[in-house]
Amino acid sequence: xxxxxxxxxxxxxxxxxxxxxxxxxxxxxxxxxxxxxxxxxxxxxxxxxxxxxxxxxxxxxxxxxxxxxxxxxxxxxxxxxxxxxxxxxxxxxxxxxxxxxxxxxxxxxxxxxxxxxxxxxxxxxxxxxxxxxxxxxxxxxxxxxxxxxxxxxxxxxxxxxxxxxxxxxxxxxxxxxxxxxxxxxxxxxxxxxxxxxxxxxxxxxxxxxxxxxxxxxxxxxxxxxxxxxxxxxxxxxxxxxxxxxxxxxxxxxxxxxxxxxxxxxxxxxxxxxxxxxxxxxxxxxxxxxxxxxxxxxxxxxxxxxxxxxxxxxxxxxxxxxxxxxxxxxxxxxxxxxxxxxxxxxxxxxxxxxxxxxxxxxxxxxxxxxxxxxxxxxxxxxxxxxxxxxxxxxxxxxxxxxxxxxxxxxxxxxxxxxxxxxx
Numbered sequence: 001x002x003x004x005x006x007x008x009x010x011x012x013x014x015x016x017x018x019x020x021x022x023x024x025x026x027x028x029x030x031x032x033x034x035x036x037x038x039x040x041x042x043x044x045x046x047x048x049x050x051x052x053x054x055x056x057x058x059x060x061x062x063x064x065x066x067x068x069x070x071x072x073x074x075x076x077x078x079x080x081x082x083x084x085x086x087x088x089x090x091x092x093x094x095x096x097x098x099x100x101x102x103x104x105x106x107x108x109x110x111x112x113x114x115x116x117x118x119x120x121x122x123x124x125x126x127x128x129x130x131x132x133x134x135x136x137x138x139x140x141x142x143x144x145x146x147x148x149x150x151x152x153x154x155x156x157x158x159x160x161x162x163x164x165x166x167x168x169x170x171x172x173x174x175x176x177x178x179x180x181x182x183x184x185x186x187x188x189x190x191x192x193x194x195x196x197x198x199x200x201x202x203x204x205x206x207x208x209x210x211x212x213x214x215x216x217x218x219x220x221x222x223x224x225x226x227x228x229x230x231x232x233x234x235x236x237x238x239x240x241x242x243x244x245x246x247x248x249x250x251x252x253x254x255x256x257x258x259x260x261x262x263x264x265x266x267x268x269x270x271x272x273x274x275x276x277x278x279x280x281x282x283x284x285x286x287x288x289x290x291x292x293x294x295x296x297x298x299x300x301x302x303x304x305x306x307x308x309x310x311x312x313x314x315x316x317x318x319x320x321x322x323x324x325x326x327x328x329x330x331x332x333x334x335x336x337x338x339x340x341x342x343x344x345x346x347x348x349x350x351x352x353x354x355x356x357x358x359x360x361x362x363x364x365x366x367x368x369x370x371x372x373x374x375x376x377x378x379x380x381x382x383x384x385x386x387x388x389x390x391x392x393x394x395x396x397x398x399x400x401x402x403x404x405x406x407x408x409x410x411x412x413x414x415x416x417x418x419x420x421x422x
Contacts, residue, residue, distance in 0.1 A: 007101040011039040014105035016085050018042035020313050021111030021302030023073050024320040027400025030075040039079040047073040048139055049393055051313050054171050057136040057145030058178030060352055073398055088274035090295045107297045107327055110283050112268045114167050114303035120264045127234030133259045136175050148258050149179045155257030156192040158239060160229045162264040163198035167303050167311045170346040172262045180219040181351040196227040196241060205364040211375035214420040215350045267304045282306040288339040290323045299323050314345035317397055343408055347385040350422040355381035359408055367408040376418055
Protein backbone atom coordinates (compact mmCIF):
# COMPACT_ATOMS: atom_id res chain seq x y z
CA UNK A 1 0.00 0.00 0.00
CA UNK A 2 1.46 3.37 -0.99
CA UNK A 3 1.46 6.52 1.09
CA UNK A 4 -1.80 8.44 0.93
CA UNK A 5 -1.56 11.63 -1.12
CA UNK A 6 -2.51 15.01 0.31
CA UNK A 7 -5.67 15.31 -1.80
CA UNK A 8 -7.71 12.63 -3.54
CA UNK A 9 -10.46 13.57 -5.98
CA UNK A 10 -12.82 10.95 -7.39
CA UNK A 11 -14.38 10.50 -10.84
CA UNK A 12 -16.41 7.73 -12.40
CA UNK A 13 -14.16 7.65 -15.48
CA UNK A 14 -10.63 9.04 -15.53
CA UNK A 15 -8.96 9.39 -18.93
CA UNK A 16 -5.17 9.73 -19.04
CA UNK A 17 -4.14 11.71 -22.11
CA UNK A 18 -5.94 14.31 -24.22
CA UNK A 19 -4.48 13.41 -27.59
CA UNK A 20 -6.50 11.83 -30.37
CA UNK A 21 -7.48 8.78 -28.30
CA UNK A 22 -8.29 10.52 -25.03
CA UNK A 23 -10.20 13.40 -26.62
CA UNK A 24 -12.21 11.05 -28.86
CA UNK A 25 -13.15 8.77 -25.96
CA UNK A 26 -14.11 11.62 -23.63
CA UNK A 27 -16.32 13.18 -26.30
CA UNK A 28 -18.00 9.89 -27.21
CA UNK A 29 -18.66 9.05 -23.59
CA UNK A 30 -20.20 12.47 -23.04
CA UNK A 31 -22.41 12.17 -26.13
CA UNK A 32 -23.64 8.71 -25.19
CA UNK A 33 -24.16 9.34 -21.46
CA UNK A 34 -24.65 13.01 -20.68
CA UNK A 35 -24.55 12.63 -16.89
CA UNK A 36 -21.35 10.57 -16.73
CA UNK A 37 -18.65 12.01 -14.45
CA UNK A 38 -15.52 12.20 -16.65
CA UNK A 39 -12.10 13.72 -16.01
CA UNK A 40 -9.27 14.02 -18.53
CA UNK A 41 -5.73 14.24 -17.14
CA UNK A 42 -3.17 15.97 -19.35
CA UNK A 43 -0.67 18.78 -18.62
CA UNK A 44 -0.61 20.14 -22.18
CA UNK A 45 -1.94 23.54 -23.16
CA UNK A 46 -2.33 22.59 -26.81
CA UNK A 47 -3.71 19.76 -28.91
CA UNK A 48 -1.80 19.03 -32.12
CA UNK A 49 -2.87 17.35 -35.34
CA UNK A 50 0.42 15.52 -35.66
CA UNK A 51 -0.28 13.68 -38.96
CA UNK A 52 0.17 17.05 -40.72
CA UNK A 53 3.68 17.64 -39.41
CA UNK A 54 5.08 15.68 -42.36
CA UNK A 55 3.28 18.13 -44.65
CA UNK A 56 4.77 21.03 -42.68
CA UNK A 57 8.21 19.54 -43.26
CA UNK A 58 7.39 19.27 -46.97
CA UNK A 59 6.17 22.85 -47.30
CA UNK A 60 2.53 21.88 -47.86
CA UNK A 61 1.11 23.05 -44.52
CA UNK A 62 1.77 25.69 -41.85
CA UNK A 63 2.69 24.51 -38.36
CA UNK A 64 0.24 26.88 -36.69
CA UNK A 65 -2.63 25.28 -38.61
CA UNK A 66 -1.94 21.97 -36.83
CA UNK A 67 -2.39 23.33 -33.29
CA UNK A 68 -5.41 24.34 -31.18
CA UNK A 69 -5.98 25.14 -27.52
CA UNK A 70 -6.55 21.91 -25.60
CA UNK A 71 -9.55 23.20 -23.68
CA UNK A 72 -11.31 23.87 -27.00
CA UNK A 73 -10.79 20.23 -27.99
CA UNK A 74 -12.54 18.74 -24.94
CA UNK A 75 -16.26 18.76 -24.10
CA UNK A 76 -17.14 21.75 -21.90
CA UNK A 77 -18.69 19.48 -19.25
CA UNK A 78 -15.66 17.20 -18.94
CA UNK A 79 -13.24 18.05 -16.14
CA UNK A 80 -9.69 18.81 -17.26
CA UNK A 81 -6.92 18.13 -14.75
CA UNK A 82 -3.83 19.89 -16.07
CA UNK A 83 -1.27 17.71 -14.31
CA UNK A 84 1.10 14.92 -15.30
CA UNK A 85 0.53 11.34 -14.17
CA UNK A 86 3.58 9.92 -12.40
CA UNK A 87 2.26 6.64 -11.00
CA UNK A 88 -0.49 4.11 -11.70
CA UNK A 89 -1.99 2.28 -8.70
CA UNK A 90 -4.57 -0.09 -10.18
CA UNK A 91 -4.91 -2.09 -6.95
CA UNK A 92 -6.19 1.10 -5.30
CA UNK A 93 -8.13 2.41 -8.33
CA UNK A 94 -6.21 5.66 -8.41
CA UNK A 95 -3.38 7.50 -10.14
CA UNK A 96 -0.81 9.84 -8.61
CA UNK A 97 -0.06 13.23 -10.16
CA UNK A 98 3.10 15.32 -10.26
CA UNK A 99 1.82 17.71 -7.59
CA UNK A 100 1.42 14.92 -5.03
CA UNK A 101 -2.36 14.65 -5.34
CA UNK A 102 -4.29 11.63 -6.60
CA UNK A 103 -7.28 10.91 -8.81
CA UNK A 104 -9.44 7.95 -7.86
CA UNK A 105 -11.70 6.29 -10.42
CA UNK A 106 -14.26 3.58 -11.00
CA UNK A 107 -12.99 3.10 -14.56
CA UNK A 108 -9.69 4.16 -16.08
CA UNK A 109 -8.96 4.82 -19.76
CA UNK A 110 -5.27 5.07 -20.64
CA UNK A 111 -4.61 7.01 -23.84
CA UNK A 112 -1.20 8.37 -22.92
CA UNK A 113 0.40 8.21 -26.36
CA UNK A 114 4.01 7.29 -26.99
CA UNK A 115 7.22 8.55 -25.39
CA UNK A 116 9.84 9.90 -27.80
CA UNK A 117 13.33 9.28 -26.46
CA UNK A 118 15.39 12.13 -27.90
CA UNK A 119 18.26 11.43 -25.50
CA UNK A 120 18.59 7.79 -26.58
CA UNK A 121 20.85 8.86 -29.45
CA UNK A 122 24.08 10.41 -28.26
CA UNK A 123 24.40 14.06 -29.27
CA UNK A 124 20.97 14.27 -30.92
CA UNK A 125 19.17 16.50 -28.41
CA UNK A 126 21.82 19.22 -28.56
CA UNK A 127 22.02 19.06 -32.38
CA UNK A 128 18.31 19.34 -33.20
CA UNK A 129 17.24 22.51 -34.97
CA UNK A 130 20.75 23.37 -36.14
CA UNK A 131 23.70 21.86 -37.97
CA UNK A 132 21.33 20.40 -40.57
CA UNK A 133 19.63 18.10 -38.03
CA UNK A 134 15.83 18.01 -37.86
CA UNK A 135 12.78 15.84 -37.18
CA UNK A 136 9.12 16.08 -38.20
CA UNK A 137 8.25 14.40 -34.91
CA UNK A 138 8.29 17.75 -33.10
CA UNK A 139 6.05 20.76 -33.70
CA UNK A 140 8.86 23.29 -33.52
CA UNK A 141 11.21 21.30 -35.76
CA UNK A 142 8.95 20.48 -38.72
CA UNK A 143 9.36 24.03 -40.14
CA UNK A 144 13.14 23.60 -39.88
CA UNK A 145 12.82 20.48 -42.04
CA UNK A 146 11.24 22.58 -44.78
CA UNK A 147 13.93 25.22 -44.35
CA UNK A 148 16.64 22.61 -44.84
CA UNK A 149 14.86 21.11 -47.85
CA UNK A 150 14.45 24.51 -49.52
CA UNK A 151 18.08 25.44 -48.90
CA UNK A 152 19.51 22.10 -50.01
CA UNK A 153 21.62 22.50 -53.15
CA UNK A 154 23.27 19.10 -53.22
CA UNK A 155 25.28 16.76 -51.04
CA UNK A 156 24.09 13.96 -48.77
CA UNK A 157 20.57 13.83 -47.34
CA UNK A 158 19.89 11.05 -44.82
CA UNK A 159 16.52 9.98 -43.40
CA UNK A 160 16.45 7.51 -40.50
CA UNK A 161 14.01 5.13 -38.83
CA UNK A 162 14.71 3.38 -35.49
CA UNK A 163 14.02 -0.17 -34.43
CA UNK A 164 10.72 -1.00 -32.74
CA UNK A 165 7.36 0.69 -32.78
CA UNK A 166 7.01 4.37 -33.72
CA UNK A 167 3.93 6.49 -34.19
CA UNK A 168 2.99 6.72 -37.84
CA UNK A 169 5.61 4.24 -39.07
CA UNK A 170 5.33 5.63 -42.59
CA UNK A 171 6.34 9.15 -41.52
CA UNK A 172 10.13 8.58 -41.75
CA UNK A 173 9.94 7.72 -45.44
CA UNK A 174 7.26 10.34 -46.16
CA UNK A 175 9.80 12.97 -45.12
CA UNK A 176 12.20 11.57 -47.72
CA UNK A 177 9.62 11.45 -50.51
CA UNK A 178 8.49 15.07 -50.05
CA UNK A 179 12.09 16.26 -49.86
CA UNK A 180 13.13 14.25 -52.93
CA UNK A 181 10.11 15.51 -54.88
CA UNK A 182 11.07 19.11 -54.07
CA UNK A 183 14.70 18.49 -55.02
CA UNK A 184 13.55 17.13 -58.37
CA UNK A 185 11.18 20.04 -59.01
CA UNK A 186 14.06 22.48 -58.40
CA UNK A 187 16.54 20.56 -60.52
CA UNK A 188 18.63 19.65 -57.47
CA UNK A 189 20.34 16.27 -57.64
CA UNK A 190 21.65 14.97 -54.28
CA UNK A 191 25.06 13.36 -54.29
CA UNK A 192 23.48 10.72 -52.05
CA UNK A 193 19.88 10.32 -50.89
CA UNK A 194 19.74 7.67 -48.16
CA UNK A 195 17.01 5.93 -46.18
CA UNK A 196 18.70 4.17 -43.26
CA UNK A 197 16.37 2.04 -41.17
CA UNK A 198 17.06 -0.23 -38.21
CA UNK A 199 14.25 -2.44 -39.46
CA UNK A 200 14.47 -5.18 -42.11
CA UNK A 201 12.20 -3.62 -44.78
CA UNK A 202 10.83 -0.30 -45.94
CA UNK A 203 7.33 -1.12 -44.59
CA UNK A 204 5.95 -3.78 -42.28
CA UNK A 205 3.22 -5.03 -44.64
CA UNK A 206 4.86 -6.84 -47.60
CA UNK A 207 1.97 -6.03 -49.96
CA UNK A 208 2.76 -2.33 -49.64
CA UNK A 209 6.51 -2.69 -49.13
CA UNK A 210 7.01 -3.87 -52.71
CA UNK A 211 5.30 -0.76 -54.09
CA UNK A 212 7.23 1.54 -51.75
CA UNK A 213 10.51 -0.02 -52.83
CA UNK A 214 9.61 1.15 -56.35
CA UNK A 215 8.97 4.67 -55.06
CA UNK A 216 12.38 4.69 -53.38
CA UNK A 217 13.99 3.48 -56.60
CA UNK A 218 12.21 6.17 -58.64
CA UNK A 219 13.93 8.78 -56.48
CA UNK A 220 17.30 6.97 -56.70
CA UNK A 221 17.22 6.58 -52.93
CA UNK A 222 19.81 4.29 -51.37
CA UNK A 223 17.89 2.07 -48.90
CA UNK A 224 19.93 0.48 -46.14
CA UNK A 225 18.36 -1.75 -43.49
CA UNK A 226 19.63 -2.98 -40.14
CA UNK A 227 21.15 0.49 -39.64
CA UNK A 228 20.67 2.01 -36.20
CA UNK A 229 21.58 5.66 -35.61
CA UNK A 230 23.56 5.80 -32.35
CA UNK A 231 25.32 9.17 -32.40
CA UNK A 232 25.09 12.61 -33.99
CA UNK A 233 28.07 14.95 -34.02
CA UNK A 234 26.28 18.05 -35.19
CA UNK A 235 29.22 20.46 -35.34
CA UNK A 236 31.10 18.04 -37.59
CA UNK A 237 27.96 17.01 -39.49
CA UNK A 238 28.66 13.34 -38.83
CA UNK A 239 26.03 10.65 -38.16
CA UNK A 240 27.19 7.35 -36.66
CA UNK A 241 25.26 4.19 -37.54
CA UNK A 242 25.62 0.76 -36.01
CA UNK A 243 24.84 -2.52 -37.74
CA UNK A 244 25.57 -6.16 -37.01
CA UNK A 245 28.00 -7.99 -39.27
CA UNK A 246 28.79 -11.66 -38.61
CA UNK A 247 27.28 -11.28 -35.15
CA UNK A 248 29.45 -8.30 -34.23
CA UNK A 249 28.42 -4.61 -33.95
CA UNK A 250 30.06 -2.44 -36.58
CA UNK A 251 29.95 1.36 -36.57
CA UNK A 252 30.06 3.62 -39.62
CA UNK A 253 30.62 7.38 -39.61
CA UNK A 254 28.68 9.12 -42.37
CA UNK A 255 29.01 12.77 -43.37
CA UNK A 256 25.69 14.48 -44.07
CA UNK A 257 24.34 17.83 -45.24
CA UNK A 258 20.73 17.16 -44.20
CA UNK A 259 19.80 14.67 -41.48
CA UNK A 260 16.17 13.88 -40.66
CA UNK A 261 16.02 11.77 -37.50
CA UNK A 262 13.24 9.64 -36.03
CA UNK A 263 14.33 8.70 -32.49
CA UNK A 264 13.47 5.50 -30.59
CA UNK A 265 10.04 5.42 -28.95
CA UNK A 266 8.33 3.46 -26.18
CA UNK A 267 5.39 3.56 -23.79
CA UNK A 268 5.55 6.38 -21.18
CA UNK A 269 7.67 5.57 -18.13
CA UNK A 270 4.72 5.61 -15.71
CA UNK A 271 3.13 2.80 -17.74
CA UNK A 272 6.30 0.76 -18.17
CA UNK A 273 6.94 0.87 -14.42
CA UNK A 274 3.41 -0.14 -13.45
CA UNK A 275 1.46 -3.34 -12.91
CA UNK A 276 -0.57 -2.50 -16.02
CA UNK A 277 2.37 -3.06 -18.37
CA UNK A 278 3.07 -6.19 -20.41
CA UNK A 279 6.53 -7.76 -20.71
CA UNK A 280 7.55 -5.15 -23.30
CA UNK A 281 6.36 -2.17 -21.27
CA UNK A 282 3.17 -1.38 -23.21
CA UNK A 283 -0.21 -0.99 -21.55
CA UNK A 284 -1.58 -4.52 -21.69
CA UNK A 285 -5.03 -4.79 -23.26
CA UNK A 286 -7.00 -7.47 -25.06
CA UNK A 287 -6.38 -6.72 -28.74
CA UNK A 288 -10.08 -6.96 -29.60
CA UNK A 289 -11.94 -5.57 -26.57
CA UNK A 290 -9.23 -3.02 -25.52
CA UNK A 291 -9.81 -4.06 -21.89
CA UNK A 292 -7.00 -4.94 -19.51
CA UNK A 293 -6.89 -8.73 -18.93
CA UNK A 294 -6.04 -8.47 -15.21
CA UNK A 295 -7.73 -5.21 -14.19
CA UNK A 296 -11.22 -5.27 -15.75
CA UNK A 297 -11.96 -1.64 -14.90
CA UNK A 298 -9.01 -0.46 -17.01
CA UNK A 299 -9.22 0.16 -20.76
CA UNK A 300 -6.67 1.54 -23.19
CA UNK A 301 -6.28 2.70 -26.79
CA UNK A 302 -3.80 4.36 -29.05
CA UNK A 303 -0.02 4.34 -29.21
CA UNK A 304 0.64 3.34 -25.59
CA UNK A 305 -1.10 -0.04 -25.79
CA UNK A 306 0.02 -3.57 -26.59
CA UNK A 307 -2.35 -4.01 -29.56
CA UNK A 308 -0.30 -5.35 -32.51
CA UNK A 309 -1.58 -2.79 -35.00
CA UNK A 310 0.24 0.10 -36.64
CA UNK A 311 0.31 3.15 -34.36
CA UNK A 312 -1.63 5.68 -36.44
CA UNK A 313 -4.37 8.25 -35.84
CA UNK A 314 -6.56 6.20 -38.18
CA UNK A 315 -6.49 3.35 -35.65
CA UNK A 316 -8.20 5.65 -33.13
CA UNK A 317 -11.14 6.04 -35.52
CA UNK A 318 -11.87 2.32 -35.12
CA UNK A 319 -10.69 1.89 -31.53
CA UNK A 320 -12.66 4.70 -29.87
CA UNK A 321 -16.17 3.35 -30.66
CA UNK A 322 -15.12 -0.14 -29.53
CA UNK A 323 -13.68 1.06 -26.23
CA UNK A 324 -16.59 3.38 -25.45
CA UNK A 325 -19.15 0.70 -26.25
CA UNK A 326 -17.43 -1.86 -24.07
CA UNK A 327 -16.83 0.57 -21.19
CA UNK A 328 -20.46 1.71 -21.11
CA UNK A 329 -21.60 -1.90 -21.26
CA UNK A 330 -19.34 -2.69 -18.29
CA UNK A 331 -20.74 0.30 -16.39
CA UNK A 332 -24.23 -1.16 -16.86
CA UNK A 333 -23.16 -4.65 -15.82
CA UNK A 334 -23.01 -6.08 -19.32
CA UNK A 335 -20.34 -7.97 -21.25
CA UNK A 336 -18.00 -6.93 -24.02
CA UNK A 337 -20.09 -6.16 -27.07
CA UNK A 338 -17.66 -4.61 -29.57
CA UNK A 339 -14.46 -5.89 -31.17
CA UNK A 340 -11.53 -4.07 -32.79
CA UNK A 341 -10.07 -5.80 -35.86
CA UNK A 342 -6.72 -4.00 -35.88
CA UNK A 343 -7.60 -1.49 -38.59
CA UNK A 344 -4.96 1.13 -39.27
CA UNK A 345 -4.22 3.35 -42.23
CA UNK A 346 -1.13 5.18 -43.41
CA UNK A 347 -1.53 7.80 -46.15
CA UNK A 348 2.00 7.78 -47.59
CA UNK A 349 2.75 11.04 -49.39
CA UNK A 350 4.95 9.80 -52.21
CA UNK A 351 5.16 13.30 -53.71
CA UNK A 352 3.54 16.70 -53.33
CA UNK A 353 0.28 15.81 -55.04
CA UNK A 354 0.08 12.02 -54.73
CA UNK A 355 -0.56 9.63 -51.85
CA UNK A 356 -0.39 5.85 -51.53
CA UNK A 357 -3.13 4.93 -49.05
CA UNK A 358 -2.12 1.83 -47.11
CA UNK A 359 -5.00 0.29 -45.12
CA UNK A 360 -4.75 -2.99 -43.24
CA UNK A 361 -5.97 -4.94 -40.23
CA UNK A 362 -4.36 -7.41 -37.83
CA UNK A 363 -1.83 -9.72 -39.45
CA UNK A 364 -1.16 -7.25 -42.27
CA UNK A 365 -4.41 -8.15 -44.02
CA UNK A 366 -4.96 -5.62 -46.79
CA UNK A 367 -8.34 -3.93 -46.27
CA UNK A 368 -8.84 -0.85 -48.47
CA UNK A 369 -11.98 1.24 -48.19
CA UNK A 370 -12.29 1.75 -51.96
CA UNK A 371 -12.15 -0.86 -54.77
CA UNK A 372 -8.91 0.57 -56.15
CA UNK A 373 -5.45 -0.99 -56.11
CA UNK A 374 -3.98 0.66 -52.97
CA UNK A 375 -0.41 0.19 -54.15
CA UNK A 376 -0.82 3.01 -56.68
CA UNK A 377 -0.18 6.61 -55.50
CA UNK A 378 -3.17 8.75 -56.49
CA UNK A 379 -4.02 12.44 -56.68
CA UNK A 380 -7.43 11.58 -55.22
CA UNK A 381 -5.77 10.68 -51.94
CA UNK A 382 -3.74 13.91 -51.82
CA UNK A 383 -7.00 15.81 -51.35
CA UNK A 384 -7.96 13.30 -48.69
CA UNK A 385 -4.66 13.76 -46.84
CA UNK A 386 -4.35 17.53 -47.28
CA UNK A 387 -7.95 18.64 -46.67
CA UNK A 388 -10.50 16.00 -45.69
CA UNK A 389 -8.60 14.16 -42.97
CA UNK A 390 -7.73 17.31 -40.98
CA UNK A 391 -11.39 18.42 -41.19
CA UNK A 392 -12.51 14.96 -40.10
CA UNK A 393 -10.05 14.95 -37.21
CA UNK A 394 -11.04 18.34 -35.76
CA UNK A 395 -14.79 18.16 -36.42
CA UNK A 396 -15.68 14.49 -36.19
CA UNK A 397 -13.10 12.24 -34.52
CA UNK A 398 -12.14 14.24 -31.42
CA UNK A 399 -15.70 15.58 -31.11
CA UNK A 400 -17.05 12.06 -30.62
CA UNK A 401 -19.14 12.15 -33.78
CA UNK A 402 -19.51 9.55 -36.52
CA UNK A 403 -19.87 9.70 -40.29
CA UNK A 404 -21.43 7.01 -42.50
CA UNK A 405 -18.81 4.28 -42.66
CA UNK A 406 -17.21 3.07 -45.89
CA UNK A 407 -16.46 -0.51 -45.01
CA UNK A 408 -12.82 -1.52 -45.17
CA UNK A 409 -12.64 -5.16 -46.11
CA UNK A 410 -10.07 -7.64 -47.38
CA UNK A 411 -9.77 -7.60 -51.18
CA UNK A 412 -7.81 -9.63 -53.68
CA UNK A 413 -5.41 -7.98 -56.12
CA UNK A 414 -3.38 -9.36 -58.98
CA UNK A 415 0.06 -10.66 -58.16
CA UNK A 416 2.97 -8.40 -58.89
CA UNK A 417 3.30 -4.70 -58.31
CA UNK A 418 1.73 -2.24 -60.75
CA UNK A 419 3.79 0.53 -62.29
CA UNK A 420 4.39 3.12 -59.61
CA UNK A 421 4.95 6.80 -60.38
CA UNK A 422 5.54 8.81 -57.18
